Amino acid sequence: MFIRFVTTGGTIDKIYFDALSRFEVGDSPVNTILGEGLVKFDYDVVSMFRKDSLELTDEDREELRRFIATDDAAHYVITHGTDTMVESAQALRSFPDKRIVLTGSLSPARFKTTDAVFNIAMAVAAVQLVEPGVYLAMSGQIFTADNVRKNREENRFEVIS
Amino acid sequence: MFIRFVTTGGTIDKIYFDALSRFEVGDSPVNTILGEGLVKFDYDVVSMFRKDSLELTDEDREELRRFIATDDAAHYVITHGTDTMVESAQALRSFPDKRIVLTGSLSPARFKTTDAVFNIAMAVAAVQLVEPGVYLAMSGQIFTADNVRKNREENRFEVIS
Amino acid sequence: MFIRFVTTGGTIDKIYFDALSRFEVGDSPVNTILGEGLVKFDYDVVSMFRKDSLELTDEDREELRRFIATDDAAHYVITHGTDTMVESAQALRSFPDKRIVLTGSLSPARFKTTDAVFNIAMAVAAVQLVEPGVYLAMSGQIFTADNVRKNREENRFEVIS
Amino acid sequence: MFIRFVTTGGTIDKIYFDALSRFEVGDSPVNTILGEGLVKFDYDVVSMFRKDSLELTDEDREELRRFIATDDAAHYVITHGTDTMVESAQALRSFPDKRIVLTGSLSPARFKTTDAVFNIAMAVAAVQLVEPGVYLAMSGQIFTADNVRKNREENRFEVIS
Numbered sequence: 001m002f003i004r005f006v007t008t009g010g011t012i013d014k015i016y017f018d019a020l021s022r023f024e025v026g027d028s029p030v031n032t033i034l035g036e037g038l039v040k041f042d043y044d045v046v047s048m049f050r051k052d053s054l055e056l057t058d059e060d061r062e063e064l065r066r067f068i069a070t071d072d073a074a075h076y077v078i079t080h081g082t083d084t085m086v087e088s089a090q091a092l093r094s095f096p097d098k099r100i101v102l103t104g105s106l107s108p109a110r111f112k113t114t115d116a117v118f119n120i121a122m123a124v125a126a127v128q129l130v131e132p133g134v135y136l137a138m139s140g141q142i143f144t145a146d147n148v149r150k151n152r153e154e155n156r157f158e159v160i161s
Numbered sequence: 162m163f164i165r166f167v168t169t170g171g172t173i174d175k176i177y178f179d180a181l182s183r184f185e186v187g188d189s190p191v192n193t194i195l196g197e198g199l200v201k202f203d204y205d206v207v208s209m210f211r212k213d214s215l216e217l218t219d220e221d222r223e224e225l226r227r228f229i230a231t232d233d234a235a236h237y238v239i240t241h242g243t244d245t246m247v248e249s250a251q252a253l254r255s256f257p258d259k260r261i262v263l264t265g266s267l268s269p270a271r272f273k274t275t276d277a278v279f280n281i282a283m284a285v286a287a288v289q290l291v292e293p294g295v296y297l298a299m300s301g302q303i304f305t306a307d308n309v310r311k312n313r314e315e316n317r318f319e320v321i322s
Numbered sequence: 323m324f325i326r327f328v329t330t331g332g333t334i335d336k337i338y339f340d341a342l343s344r345f346e347v348g349d350s351p352v353n354t355i356l357g358e359g360l361v362k363f364d365y366d367v368v369s370m371f372r373k374d375s376l377e378l379t380d381e382d383r384e385e386l387r388r389f390i391a392t393d394d395a396a397h398y399v400i401t402h403g404t405d406t407m408v409e410s411a412q413a414l415r416s417f418p419d420k421r422i423v424l425t426g427s428l429s430p431a432r433f434k435t436t437d438a439v440f441n442i443a444m445a446v447a448a449v450q451l452v453e454p455g456v457y458l459a460m461s462g463q464i465f466t467a468d469n470v471r472k473n474r475e476e477n478r479f480e481v482i483s
Numbered sequence: 484m485f486i487r488f489v490t491t492g493g494t495i496d497k498i499y500f501d502a503l504s505r506f507e508v509g510d511s512p513v514n515t516i517l518g519e520g521l522v523k524f525d526y527d528v529v530s531m532f533r534k535d536s537l538e539l540t541d542e543d544r545e546e547l548r549r550f551i552a553t554d555d556a557a558h559y560v561i562t563h564g565t566d567t568m569v570e571s572a573q574a575l576r577s578f579p580d581k582r583i584v585l586t587g588s589l590s591p592a593r594f595k596t597t598d599a600v601f602n603i604a605m606a607v608a609a610v611q612l613v614e615p616g617v618y619l620a621m622s623g624q625i626f627t628a629d630n631v632r633k634n635r636e637e638n639r640f641e642v643i644s
Contacts, residue, residue, distance in 0.1 A: 001302070011340050018333050018404065018428040018477065023345040037279030038267060039301025040317050082340065106199060106340040112434050118198030121282035128303055129290040140200025141162070142289055155340065156201050172501050179494050179565065179589040179638065184506040243501065267501040273595050316501065323624070359601030360589060361623025362639050428521060440520030443604035450625055451612040462522025463484070464611055478523050 003043045003127060004073040005030050008064070008088075009051040010081025012116050014108040025050040029109035030079060033120045053081025053088070053104075061091040068095065076100045077123045082150055082157075085136060089145035092134050101127045102145075103137040106155055164204045164288060165234040166191050169225070169249075170212040171242025173277050175269040186211040190270035191240060194281045214242025214249070214265075222252040229256065237261045238284040243311055243318075246297060250306035253295045262288045263306075264298040267316055324364045325449060326395040327352050330386070330410075331373040332403025334438050336430040347372040351431035352401060355442045375403025375410070375426075383413040390417065398422045399445040404472055404479075407458060411467035414456045423449045424467075425459040428477055485525045486610060487556040488513050491547070491571075492534040493564025495599050497591040508533040512592035513562060516603045536564025536571070536587075544574040551578065559583045560606040565633055565640075568619060572628035575617045584610045585628075586620040589638055 007013065007028040015026035030045050048067065049060055068076060074097060080088055082104045089102050103123040109116035122137040134145040138157040151158050168174065168189040176187035191206050209228065210221055229237060235258060241249055243265045250263050264284040270277035283298040295306040299318040312319050329335065329350040337348035352367050370389065371382055390398060396419065402410055404426045411424050425445040431438035444459040456467040460479040473480050490496065490511040498509035513528050531550065532543055551559060557580060563571055565587045572585050586606040592599035605620040617628040621640040634641050 011338070014338065016333070016336065016345065016429055016433070023338065033279070034301070036274055036276060037301055038276040038317070039279075040319070041301050107338055110433050110435070111338070112432055113197055115197060115199040117278045118194070118200075118282040118285075121279040122286035124279075124301055125283035125286035125298060125303055126290060129287060137286060140195070140198055140202050140285055142286055156199070158201070172499075175499065177494070177497065177506065177590055177594070184499065269499060271594050271596070272499070273593055355601070356623070358596055358598060359623055360598040360639070361601075362641070363623050435519055437519060437521040439600045440516070440522075440604040440607075443601040444608035446601075446623055447605035447608035447620060447625055448612060451609060459608060462517070462520055462524050462607055464608055478521070480523070 001041045001075065001128060002073060003041060003075045003077055003124065004071065005043060005045040006064070006067070006076060006078045007045065007047050008049040008053070008056065008078065008080045010053050010079065010104045011107065012079050012105040012109050013050065015110060025052070028079065029116060030120065033109065033117050036117070037121060037124075039124065051081070053084040056081070056084055056088065061088055064088065065092055065094070068092065068098065068100070074098055075127045077120070077127055078102045079120070080104045082106060082138070085138070086145070086148055086150060089134050089136055093145055095132065097132055099127050099130050099132055100134045101130070101137050101142075102135070162202045162236065162289065163234060164202060164236045164238055164285065165232065166204060166206040167225070167228070167237060167239045168206065168208050169210040169214070169217065169239065169241045171214050171240065171265045172268065173240050173266040173270050174211065176271060186213070189240060190277060191281065194270065194278050197278070198282060198285075200285070212242070214245040217242070217245055217249065222249055225249065226253055226255070229253065229259065229261070235259055236288045238281070238288055239263045240281070241265045243267060243299070246299070247306070247309055247311060250295050250297055254306055256293065258293055260288050260291050260293055261295045262291070262298050263296070323397065323450060324395060325397045325399055325446065326393065327365060327367040328386070328389070328398060328400045329367065329369050330371040330375070330378065330400065330402050332375050332401065332426045333429065334401050334427040334431050335372065337432060347374070350401065351438060352442065355431065355439050358439070359443060359446075361446065373403070375406040378403070378406055378410065383410055386410065387414055387416070390414065390420065390422070396420055397449045399442070399449055400424045401442070402426045404428060404460070407460070408467070408470055408472060411456050411458055415467055417454065419454055421449050421452050421454055422456045423452070423459050423464075424457070484558065484611065485556060486558045486560055486607065487554065488526060488528040489547070489550070489559060489561045490528065490530050491532040491536070491539065491561065491563050493536050493562065493587045494590065495562050495588040495592050496533065498593060508535070511562065512599060513603065516592065516600050519600070520604060520607075522607070534564070536567040539564070539567055539571065544571055547571065548575055548577070551575065551581065551583070557581055558610045560603070560610055561585045562603070563587045565589060565621070568621070569628070569631055569633060572617050572619055576628055578615065580615055582610050582613050582615055583617045584613070584620050585618070
């Protein structure tokens with residue numbers, strides 16, 4: 001099995017610069033997380049954007065869609081900011097033969113306590129098991145792209161009731 | 162969804178006692194890991210054994226099998242030592258309506274660097290997606306109980322070729 | 323021995339809020355760090371400010387000075403943002419019988435990799451060993467308040483040459 | 484300033500081998516801890532023994548004493564198992580011009596929660612501040628070699644009353 005990881009920024013990638021008291025999108029922690037997970041499958045990591053997900057534009061989403069459309073992999077895990085993860089997932093719903101799982105985290109991967117490892121690992125398991133389509137792995141659950149929303153007040157993802 | 166976690170000991174649960182320079186099986190880290198993962202499903206944790214998996218007997222496996230047979234849950238994640246995880250998985254292959262995923266870790270969950278979080282999270286995702294049956298989540302992959310072995314030399318799980 | 327910890331904010335206390343993609347000053351990590359350090363002396367923690375140190379005013383420094391002047395402890399560790407730690411240290415130079423050590427960190431204590439634990443621990447050791455006066459514990463070293471500066475370009479504290 | 488770190492084994496260096504369910508003395512974590520602490524002084528790390536401190540012999544202590552006697556550094560931090568740290572400290576009491584601080588930890592440095600970072604950092608601060616002599620940095624305190632014991636029941640170091 002081969003999984004292509006595509007990183008787009010978001011909280012999961014956030015780092016902190018003391019000199020400026022600023023918090024910015026940095027290198028992806030995906031390689032570190034897969035290393036700790038002692039995974040034994042083939043993969044690579046493509047860095048596509050470094051943006052808060054509220055700053056991702058329709059053009060960015062179209063660029064991401066085209067990248068996957070013309071790329072030769074069959075299994076994708078996309079790390080993404082949580083605020084527009086659902087929008088990006090829905091913009092990707094058009095590949096009959098590809099399994100795509102989006103994930104991210106509510107606290108930065110570089111924090112001592114973070115949901116980043118858990119979410120990446122869920123996405124890795126899910127992309128091996130699902131039918132072709134687009135999914136989200138967040139809040140301890142696997143959602144289909146057309147039946148999920150972020151509940152901001154409660155800081156969780158949930159099925160649209 | 163409801164997941165019942167059953168803990169049986171193994172490396173994932175190991176703790177260290179300085180006064181004795183001894184390393185023993187302690188409380189399960191499952192609750193801590195699910196808390197960090199910000200999971201939003203219902204679950205409980207049942208502590209069944211606290212043993213290295215090489216010390217688990219046929220009677221222990223039969224007790225585990227009977228517990229699940231008479232229990233009312235449909236989704237199980239079982240944490241287990243890695244040395245006999247495959248044997249225990251195979252001893253459990255008899256429930257037409259239950260999804261069971263065994264997992265554990267190669268380094269203790271209490272270590273700074275550990276595969277425990279990754280493996281628990283894979284098991285959580287897998288148990289939601291698989292058909293009824295018994296599975297292993299290790300080495301970044303999901304295996305069926307009858308087609309996996311631990312390769313001790315390389316410290317990994319792999320498909321029986 | 324009794325040590326009074328006084329927290330004033332700064333990078334060491336920074337936390338992150340996903341819903342707003344914002345990084346703010348939060349609760350002090352001092353209690354957690356002392357707990358991990360298995361310390362066996364008496365102490366308490368007083369939260370005085372929650373500010374980036376660039377936002378601390380002369381009035382704030384005067385309030386801190388008055389608090390210590392009228393307080394009955396003899397040993398203080400003050401956590402502080404790094405940008406104006408030296409200014410605050412110099413504003414405190416007037417207590418013949420008190421030992422005061424300021425410290426902080428260049429990355430937040432809540433990060434996986436942080437200098438916060440190291441710096442707090444140096445301050446704890448130093449406050450037990452120094453003559454009365456005001457000191458800084460940063461960059462692996464103990465400085466006197468009147469002979470230290472932050473070198474922003476190299477993100478370190480150093481003796482004024 | 485230059486500090487020479489000498490490692491002798493003990494809990495602080497413990498690592499875990501899954502294949503054997505065994506816990507052994509491994510590489511010293513001193514370099515990693517100093518890196519996280521963002522220290523800016525010169526140092527090196529000499530690995531002398533890799534033993535539980537109960538296994539250290541009088542010959543080992545004499546070898547350590549001779550090493551320091553003929554070595555050219557003035558500041559030493561020695562990491563050591565806790566069970567015989569006091570004995571080793573007392574065996575070293577004979578250098579008029581050297582500052583020596585022994586430290587270690589009650590849980591392995593590789594654990595998520597450990598006193599190792601705190602203790603190393605206290606030792607680093609202490610060795611810069613003390614008069615020539617031999618000291619221990621444990622339990623949040625700095626002790627002189629001739630007035631300290633390990634209280635095993637309470638798992639702490641304390642002054643001999």
